[in-house]
Amino acid sequence: MPRQRSPRSAALGLTVRRIPTTIPSRSGGPLRRRLVIGLLVLASLVLISLSVRSDGSGPLGGVQSAGATVLEPFGVGLERVAQPFRDVYGWADSLLTARSEAEELRAEVQELRQRAIQSEFALQESIYLRELLDYIDGPRFPADFDPVAAEVTYRPSGAFTQAIVIAAGSDDGVRADDPVVNADGLVGVVTRVTASSARVQLLTDEEAAASAIDLRTGATGIVRHARGTRETLVLDRVRKQDVVRRGNEIVTAGWRAGALSSLYPKGIPIGRVTSVGQTDTDLFQQVQIDPYVDFGSLDAVLVLVPSERP
Amino acid sequence: MSSGVALRTFAVVFVAALLQVVIVSSLIVAGGAPDLLLVVVVALALLRGSVPGALLGFTGGLVVDVVTLGTMGVSSLILTLAGFWAGRYAETTGRDRRLAPLIAVGTITVLAAAFGYFLYYLLDENVVASHALIGALAPAFVLNLALALPVYALVRRIVGESHRVEPSPEVEVLV
Numbered sequence: 001m002p003r004q005r006s007p008r009s010a011a012l013g014l015t016v017r018r019i020p021t022t023i024p025s026r027s028g029g030p031l032r033r034r035l036v037i038g039l040l041v042l043a044s045l046v047l048i049s050l051s052v053r054s055d056g057s058g059p060l061g062g063v064q065s066a067g068a069t070v071l072e073p074f075g076v077g078l079e080r081v082a083q084p085f086r087d088v089y090g091w092a093d094s095l096l097t098a099r100s101e102a103e104e105l106r107a108e109v110q111e112l113r114q115r116a117i118q119s120e121f122a123l124q125e126s127i128y129l130r131e132l133l134d135y136i137d138g139p140r141f142p143a144d145f146d147p148v149a150a151e152v153t154y155r156p157s158g159a160f161t162q163a164i165v166i167a168a169g170s171d172d173g174v175r176a177d178d179p180v181v182n183a184d185g186l187v188g189v190v191t192r193v194t195a196s197s198a199r200v201q202l203l204t205d206e207e208a209a210a211s212a213i214d215l216r217t218g219a220t221g222i223v224r225h226a227r228g229t230r231e232t233l234v235l236d237r238v239r240k241q242d243v244v245r246r247g248n249e250i251v252t253a254g255w256r257a258g259a260l261s262s263l264y265p266k267g268i269p270i271g272r273v274t275s276v277g278q279t280d281t282d283l284f285q286q287v288q289i290d291p292y293v294d295f296g297s298l299d300a301v302l303v304l305v306p307s308e309r310p
Numbered sequence: 311m312s313s314g315v316a317l318r319t320f321a322v323v324f325v326a327a328l329l330q331v332v333i334v335s336s337l338i339v340a341g342g343a344p345d346l347l348l349v350v351v352v353a354l355a356l357l358r359g360s361v362p363g364a365l366l367g368f369t370g371g372l373v374v375d376v377v378t379l380g381t382m383g384v385s386s387l388i389l390t391l392a393g394f395w396a397g398r399y400a401e402t403t404g405r406d407r408r409l410a411p412l413i414a415v416g417t418i419t420v421l422a423a424a425f426g427y428f429l430y431y432l433l434d435e436n437v438v439a440s441h442a443l444i445g446a447l448a449p450a451f452v453l454n455l456a457l458a459l460p461v462y463a464l465v466r467r468i469v470g471e472s473h474r475v476e477p478s479p480e481v482e483v484l485v
């Protein structure tokens with residue numbers, strides 16, 4: 001009698017075989033399973049704890065830096081392979097928004113034509129005034145900074161962080177707190193640096209802030225990310241008596257008070273005011289800004305490295 | 311798991327982690343981006359079980375945290391638990407369910423977002439709940455679901471399934 005047949009079934013001669021099924025293995029016994037998950041969770045918690053405490057320095061920072069350096073060629077290679085696909089995506093995405101932007105751009109072109117004529121007249125006057133202002137103001141930009149061009153290699157995922165990783169690090173002279181810009185305006189600030197890469201906190205991060213000024217009216221405030229949005233900014237802490245109008249340009253204020261100074265040099269464009277509002281209960285005006293920088297499609301940036309570090 | 315399969319499996323996770331941070335996370339649709347690495351880890355866990363799932367999640371998270379210079383261990387912890395849960399689901403109630411990848415990916419996307427928010431809150435990071443748990447999660451949920459079945463099929467093709475053939479007991483038919 002075959003091993004799996006019972007006397008009763010053998011007597012009846014009726015057997016139905018179950019179809020063998022394939023299922024994931026049970027990954028060992030419950031004890032081994034609990035041990036592995038426990039160790040992995042513990043390892044993660046230890047890593048988090050060490051990482052938060054060391055803040056990028058110490059042995060863990062060294063390991064992370066070495067790991068990032070080793071893995072960087074893979075990222076750069078993949079980035080180059082992925083670039084055409086990203087371009088196609090960007091092109092498709094831009095098509096969707098092109099129609100509405102075209103109307104705005106036509107109106108802007110008209111305005112810019114008129115401004116260009118006025119600018120020609122103002123140019124001669126401004127050359128003289130600029131020389132005077134440079135002499136009076138002291139802080140000289142961009143003469144005080146050297147640009148370091150860097151390719152964007154990684155974009156941390158998820159809704160929790162707004163940051164990028166760039167292929168320039170301490171070997172290129174980049175340090176934490178160096179401002180980062182691109183051709184459109186202010187991008188953010190360097191928060192962590194390894195030998196060959198750096199993490200840049202974007203201006204759209206919840207924890208990012210930059211002192212800013214309305215170029216036309218001189219109203220000052222702090223540019224922050226508008227909570228609950230992806231790429232909208234707000235100019236916070238604008239006093240009610242200050243004048244801010246829709247369409248005004250907001251740039252970095254670049255203040256200096258004794259030994260203290262803003263992280264950002266003054267005059268870097270941030271965005272254009274899209275709405276201004278205030279209520280009786282609020283202490284400050286509510287100013288929304290549309291940033292010039294398209295934070296979703298950053299391919300390369302410039303790190304502003306001070307010419308003379310303290 | 312043979313060494314060849316293990317190598318292929320870790321290679322899949324490594325490539326998925328790099329793809330995620332190089333290109334996928336910048337493919338923003340309606341305010342959210344898909345999480346390819348999460349989907350791959352869930353698919354691998356469904357195919358290989360809870361312990362490999364947890365190990366692969368930990369590895370993938372570690373790669374992400376290293377290359378993005380983020381807080382080490384955060385992604386590892388989230389993906390470890392995601393891989394473990396998906397593996398347990400496959401070993402128990404999800405067994406032989408055709409829609410298991412969809413159910414697992416959908417559920418884990420929501421749970422991972424909630425747990426991630428909680429974790430960042432504990433780390434004193436400013437994260438807006440409405441954006442993290444609704445604005446970005448809703449499109450990410452849909453995109454991850456769209457990726458679930460194709461990624462599961464692709465991963466199964468690359469690494470195969472963990473075969474554990476049950477003994478074939480006879481079923482007696484009493485007349």
